[in-house]
Amino acid sequence: DTAVSQTPKYLVTQMGNDKSIKCEQNLGHDTMYWYKQDSKKFLKIMFSYNNKELIINETVPNRFSPKSPDKAHLNLHINSLELGDSAVYFCASSPPRTGGQETQYFGPGTRLLVL
């Protein structure tokens, strides 16, 4: 049973195209996240939804738009792809916040290459 899954695993596309990445979790968690890991392996938060409400929206170009149709799904749509968007995008989820020790569980990542 895959806890946090992402599709596709690999995405190779041309500059200027629009693409979407999908994420699903079957852990019953309330909160989901999108992270970007660049070529230097730095993992940075982009967005987070809690019960389908946007709670984190970091300084990200507005070409990136997250959508959460329900608590178990969080998608990321990217318009007008640029070379600098090439990275690994990780989805994660965590249970409801109680004491602040909630762990985030990561999906396998989507490797995006923009040519």
Place this chain on the structure above:
Amino acid sequence: QKEVEQNSGPLSVPEGAIASLNCTYSDRGSQSFFWYRQYSGKSPELIMFIYSNGDKEDGRFTAQLNKASQYVSLLIRDSQPSDSATYLCAAQRGLTGGGNKLTFGTGTQLKVEL
């Protein structure tokens, strides 16, 4: 100043030795601290977390937290070649809208040599 700082390494230790990984953070509102391990081409996986000052042990791993010094460390005893990976330190704070924000360091690459 980065919010979470780690030495990028690589840190090389012989098999069987203790590997010591260090991390400092700047946000005093951080409540919990996490260590993730990431193998090349894979996703981060949780090793352990700590939220109280002092030590926390789990098998071969010990996390240490000193909130006054804003310092977190991870000790790996009896290091094995399979421990060779990048170790990510992260600081977490709660958000008013629910959920948490996890801020990662750049990671320390550990190499355990035979």
